[in-house]
Amino acid sequence: MARFTCGVPQGSTLGPLLLYVNDLPLVSNFETILFADDTVLSLSANSMHELTTKINQELEHVDKWLKYNKLSLNYNKTQYILFTKQKKYIDTNFNVQINNHLLSRTECVKYLGIISDDKSNWKPRITMVKK
Numbered sequence: 001m002a003r004f005t006c007g008v009p010q011g012s013t014l015g016p017l018l019l020y021v022n023d024l025p026l027v028s029n030f031e032t033i034l035f036a037d038d039t040v041l042s043l044s045a046n047s048m049h050e051l052t053t054k055i056n057q058e059l060e061h062v063d064k065w066l067k068y069n070k071l072s073l074n075y076n077k078t079q080y081i082l083f084t085k086q087k088k089y090i091d092t093n094f095n096v097q098i099n100n101h102l103l104s105r106t107e108c109v110k111y112l113g114i115i116s117d118d119k120s121n122w123k124p125r126i127t128m129v130k131k
Contacts, residue, residue, distance in 0.1 A: 022034070024039065027061050027062065027064070028041070028058040028059075028061040028065075029054070030042060030043050030058050040111060041062070043055055048094055052094055052096070055080075056095075056097060059096070059098040060098075063099045073098065073099075075098070075099075075101040075103070078098070079105065079106045079109070080104075080105055081106050081107070081116070081118050082094070082105065083120070115128055
């Protein structure tokens with residue numbers, strides 16, 4: 001028999017109410033969107049170098065908060081997307097990491113049923129609606 005010291009049962013009705021993530025926005029300078037057990041963190045900067053530095057510094061704060069609250073992050077599901085006004089190709093040396101885990105970059109995300117891509121293109125959304 002498994003013995004748990006903390007946690008919330010998967011799929012429980014009270015699960016979202018029992019999760020204690022409401023203070024997450026207080027530990028970093030990320031713009032934070034919380035919905036049940038989904039979290040979106042966003043940040044802006046004037047240059048890619050500044051953005052890389054800021055993101056990785058803020059993710060250190062998030063990582064400390066996770067450890068303090070005995071929560072874990074699924075690094076395989078955690079991704080980032082870059083939105084930019086610039087039309088030119090974004091440097092591939094842009095690295096985002098948390099707890100020494102390099103996060104993967106995606107060009108398209110789906111959040112709460114809305115599909116967005118890094119070029120602000122509506123094609124992914126139209127394709128999904130057509131299906």
